[in-house]
Every structure is written in structure tokens, then in C-alpha cells.
Amino acid sequence: MVKILSALRSPSGTYGGPFRDVSPAHLLAEVYKTTVEKSGVDPSNFFEALAGWGIQTSEAPNIARVSWLLAGFPIEVPAMTFQGKNEGGIWALLDGIRKVKFEGKPVLVGAVDVPSTSPYLLKTVRFGVRGGHTVSHDPVEEFLANYAEWNEYLARDFNREDLDDYAVRSNRKAFTAQRQGRLKEQTVIIRFKKKIPGGETEEVVSEDRTIDPALSPNRAQKAETIFPNGKLTKFTLAQKADGAAALVLSTDGGIAEILSYSFSAGRPEDVFEIADRVVDDALKKAGNPNISLVEVEDHSSAIGLWAEKKFGKDKVNIYGGLLAYGYTLSASSMMGLVRLIHGLREIGGYGLLVAFGVEGEVFAFVIGSTL
Numbered sequence: 001m002v003k004i005l006s007a008l009r010s011p012s013g014t015y016g017g018p019f020r021d022v023s024p025a026h027l028l029a030e031v032y033k034t035t036v037e038k039s040g041v042d043p044s045n046f047f048e049a050l051a052g053w054g055i056q057t058s059e060a061p062n063i064a065r066v067s068w069l070l071a072g073f074p075i076e077v078p079a080m081t082f083q084g085k086n087e088g089g090i091w092a093l094l095d096g097i098r099k100v101k102f103e104g105k106p107v108l109v110g111a112v113d114v115p116s117t118s119p120y121l122l123k124t125v126r127f128g129v130r131g132g133h134t135v136s137h138d139p140v141e142e143f144l145a146n147y148a149e150w151n152e153y154l155a156r157d158f159n160r161e162d163l164d165d166y167a168v169r170s171n172r173k174a175f176t177a178q179r180q181g182r183l184k185e186q187t188v189i190i191r192f193k194k195k196i197p198g199g200e201t202e203e204v205v206s207e208d209r210t211i212d213p214a215l216s217p218n219r220a221q222k223a224e225t226i227f228p229n230g231k232l233t234k235f236t237l238a239q240k241a242d243g244a245a246a247l248v249l250s251t252d253g254g255i256a257e258i259l260s261y262s263f264s265a266g267r268p269e270d271v272f273e274i275a276d277r278v279v280d281d282a283l284k285k286a287g288n289p290n291i292s293l294v295e296v297e298d299h300s301s302a303i304g305l306w307a308e309k310k311f312g313k314d315k316v317n318i319y320g321g322l323l324a325y326g327y328t329l330s331a332s333s334m335m336g337l338v339r340l341i342h343g344l345r346e347i348g349g350y351g352l353l354v355a356f357g358v359e360g361e362v363f364a365f366v367i368g369s370t371l
Helices: 024-039 063-070 088-103 139-157 160-179 217-222 268-285 301-311 329-347
Strands: 002-009 048-053 079-083 107-113 190-196 199-205 241-250 256-265 291-296 350-356 361-369
Touching: 002 024, 002 088, 002 329, 024 048, 024 063, 024 107, 024 190, 024 241, 048 063, 048 088, 048 329, 063 079, 063 107, 079 088, 088 107, 088 241, 088 256, 088 329, 088 361, 107 329, 139 268, 139 301, 160 217, 160 301, 241 329, 256 268, 256 329, 268 301, 268 350, 268 361, 291 301, 291 329, 301 350, 329 350, 329 361
Parallel strands: 048 079, 048 107, 291 350
Antiparallel strands: 002 241, 002 256, 107 241, 190 199, 256 361, 350 361
């Protein structure tokens, strides 16, 4: 059985907000460092460090390796990065599970995306520009255009009032958890130097900056839809955000254990049917335990409402979901897994993570609390 020794995440940062001057490698390094310290494992005993990263750049193409070294860990430990604007973190987790089982040594698994620092692309300038001008491309927005269309399709069978209500409840749950201090234990305080006129100052980000406690049913109802005659708005479709997460996997001890997983793929418009099959398969592999909590990667209210109908409102995203914390691309499912693990530490029992890929992939993990 694969155990989880520690699980932490950064605060969620709004796009263009607190992490706009922080490189993804440095953000992940801070989360790596604290997660390893919390696990109690000597860094030299790790088999490997892994990471998922969606919006990759040439500054740190193997960000797992760069972040491991930035954290001050031994150069002898190798690292590998998985690219995937949505599923990179999940693929890193799956690889980590397999390596722990095969090698019997601890593995560090992380994920990061900081859209605020993502560069623009000039696709036609390598061999010169004809006509004296060219067009820049934003890889984040190009991906999110498809993301929005996919979620709008998923929302077709839900009414606007229910979609708005889900978004309001998600933010209220997150705000309540934050006010009660229930998010502190899972969150790494991020410190970094920021240049100011005449020198520099230390910035400290200790809590999520994406939660909107002022979102009311009236305000949600008045929001314009993203598409003409559509249903989703900026409140009911998770907006891009910055963040990172990490877990230490091993064979003994820990705060939780991974009992099973399953994944499959199909047409993006059929993800709810795919999710039904994947969830049933993961639960069957785990012995059909009674699930206490469900963390669903709710890219939109449509996915959240599907989950509430299937599992019950009281079980789904007890700390709120992506409509409160933002869509951190490759890191979003891993940050959700951290929330699930800490939720199980509160109430015990068994949990289920359901992650959705924009390209029609669905993943499910059954997690058991060991405390």
C-alpha cells in the first residue's frame, strides 16, 4: 500500500496577484521544502522527485529538478517533469505511486502552474518577419478558450439559478474554512523578495487570495454570460490562478494511504458517463468503502452539481472548490488532493478524488485516513 507522509499546498494566488513576480520553480521549491520537512524523510533517501507543470518555459524545462535543487536538496537525487496543462500533476502522481510500489523508497510528487508569469509566444519570427509585423499568442488563453467551450457544453442540462447557487456556496465554504483556521495546516507560507524603488522588501503570502466572500446570489445572477445565450459566467467557470502542491509518498506510516485508482478517456462531451465508470472501478478496487468526503475538480458549477447529485451535497468539496480557489491548471487536482487529505484528518474515514481532463480524461483515487 502506498502511504502519504505529508501533503501541503501554496496559497492560491489571483491571476496577476501576489505571485506575479515569483517564478514557478521558486514557488514549487518552497512547497517542496516544507513538504519534505513535514514528512521527516531525509532528502538523500528519496528515490526521485516528480512534478506536473502545464505552461512550461525554457527557463526550467525540468522544473522538478530545478525546484528540488532550489530547495537545497541533494544533487544526487534525480527528478522528472510531466507536461500537461490540466493533467500534469495527476500523471506525476500516478508515476510516483508506481515507483514507490516498485522501488520501495520515498518519492516526492508535486505540481505547479503560475499563469501570471507565462510568456507570450511569437510563432512566426524564427526565420524573420514578413511585412514588418507579427502576432503574439497567449498559450494560457488559447487553452482556456477550449476549456470554456467544454464547460459550457457540460452546463447545458443545468439551469442558471443552480449554477449560480453552487458558485456562491463554494466561496462561502472556502471563506468559512479560512476564517475558522481550518486551511492553515495544509498551507505553506510563501516568502519572497520583491523589488521596490530604492531596494527590495519581503512579501509574505499566508492564505488564499482567490476566495470571494462577497459573492451573493444577486451578484452572481447579474453577471454576464461568457458566451451569447450561454449559462456560465466568470463566477461559475473557475478562473485562472497561481499555485503549487506536493506530497511525499512512501511504503509505511503517514497521514493517509492511497487504496486504489482508476482512469479512462473518451469524448470530452461524455466525461460524466466516463466519470461514472471510473469512480465505480476505483471504488470496487478499494473494496467499496463508505466514502465520507469527495474532492471533485470542479472546473465549473456544472461539474460540481454533477458531483453533488451523485455523492450528496454534504460530502463534496467541504472546503469549497475551484470556483473559490481558482484553476491552477496542472496543479489544480493536486491542490484538491491536499484539501481532501486534510479533510479526512478532520473527520476520518475514506475519501474520493475525481479529476477531469479537458481532453476527455477522468481520474479517480480512493484515499483512506490512517489517523
